[in-house]
Amino acid sequence: MTLTRKQIDSELKRIELEEGVRVLYACESGSRAWGFPSKDSDYDVRFIYIRPTDWYLSIFEKRDVIEYPISDMLDINGWDLKKALNLFRKSNPPLMEWLQSPIPYLEQYGVTEQIRQLLPLTFSPRSSMYHYLHMAKGNFHEYLQGEYVKIKKYFYVLRPVLACQWIEERGSMPPMAFEQLVQDMVPDSLLKQEIMTLLTRKKAGIELDLEPKITVINEFLERQIAYYEETAKQIAVAGEQQDAAIDILFRDALKEVWGS
Template sequence: MRAIPPSFDPAAVAAIDARLAGVAADHGVRVPWAIESGSRAWGFASPDSDYDCRFFFVRPVAAYSALWPARDVIETPLEGLLDVNGWDLGKAIRLATAGNATVGEWLRSPWVYDGDPAFRDELLALVDRVVDPARLRRHYLHVGRAQWHRAADGPATVVLKRVFYAVRPAVTLRWLDDHAGVPPMSLDELLDQADVPSDVREEVGELRERKARTRELGSAPVPPAVARWVDGIFAAEPDLSVPRSPRLRAEAEAGFQALLARWAPG
C-alpha cells in the first residue's frame, strides 16, 4: 500500500524509500508499516516542514529471546528535512497498552510510504482492545497542556505555530467525548467529527492558511476564541491516575505473540 500526496517532494520521498530499504537490509527486520507523521500528516504543514517518516519493524522470532536483545528503536541520521526512525513491534504494543496514543496515530496516518493493510488492521485491532480510554485521555491532556505552556512567549503572546500542537490534542479530547477507539491523526478529520465551536474553527482555519504559506509564523496574541476554548478544555479535564490492568497486559501479550508469528521475517 502507498498513499503519498502530490505536494510531497519526490526527491525526499525517494530518499525515505531508500532509507526504509536500508533499514530492512542492514538490521535484518521486516518493515510492514511506514508512514508520515508530524505536521504534514496532521494537516498544518509549513513550506519548510520536516518529513517525519515513522515505521514499525519486526525482528526474527529468535531475536526476542536473545540474551542481549537489540534496541527496540531504529534511528537513521537527521539530514536536512529528513527525520526517519521507527519502533519495534513489542515496544509499540507496550506503549499502546500504557496509554501512549502515538501508535494508534501512526496506524491512522493518511500518508503511507509503504505498508501492508493487513498488518495495519491487525495491530490497530489489538490497540483498540488494549488501550484504556482513561489513559488515552490522560495522554492527550498532558501533551496538549505541555505544548500550550511551551507556546507562551510572554505575558500576552504565544509562538503561533505551537498553538496547533495544543489545538489538536484539545480537539482530540472532544472527539473522545463522543467516540470510542483510536482517534484520527488528521486535524481535518478530527474537526469533522468533534464538537468544536464555529468561531474556533474559523480562527484555526485562518492560522492554518498563514502557516501553509510562510516559514515562520512568529509570536503574536493567540486568537481569542482559540485561547478561551483551549484554556477551558485543559482546565476542565480531570488529570486522574489510572491503575494498570493485568487483563489488558495479558491481552497485549497474546496479541503480540500472534502478530510476531505472522509478521516476523523468516
C-alpha cells in the same frame, strides 16, 4: 526541499539491508500527517520492523529501536515489533496514531492490519486523554502566555485539546488530521472561524511567528484544559487485555516474514 516517496522508499530499503531487518510498516507521523506543515518541516517517518527469529532467542537485552540523525529534512526512526506490541498493550497514543496515519509509505505482510483489528479492544480512553492533556498543557503554558504569542503553537495545543474532546464524546482513538478534528468537534462559531483562518494561512506557507494572541482561542483552550484535568480522572481506565492474541500475532509475523 521536498522529498519524494521514491526517496523515502529507497531509505527504508537501505535500512533493511544495513540492519538485517524487514520493515513491516512506515508512515508520516508529524505535522505533515496532522495537516499543518511549515515550508521547512522535516519528514517525520516512523516505522515498525522485525528481526530474524534467532535475534529474539537470547538471554540478553538488546536495543529495540533504530534511530538516525536528522539529515536532508528526513527524521526517520523505528521500533522493533516486540517493543511496538508491548506499547500497543498499554494503548500508546503515538503508536496508535502511526497505525492510522493518512500518509502511509509502506505496508507489507499482514501483521499491521492484524494490529489495527485489535485497536478497539486495547484502546484506553483514560491513558490516551492524559497523553493529549499533558501535551496541551505543556505547549499552552510554554508558548501561549502574554499578549504576544508564537502563533503557530496554537495548532500544537488545539490538536491535543480536540483529541481529548473526541475521546470523551466518541470513546475511540482520535484521527490524526487536524482539520477533521476541527470540523467534527468545533461548532460553527467565531472560534471555528479563527481556527480555520489560521489553518488557511499555515497551508498557504505563511510563516506564523510572534503575533498578538487570539483571545477567543486562548479562552477556549484555558477553559478546556481545566475541564479535561477533572474529566480525565473519571473516564474509563483501559481497554481489554489481549495478551494471548498479541503473542500469537507476534509469532505469526515471524513465520510470515522469515519462514518456519
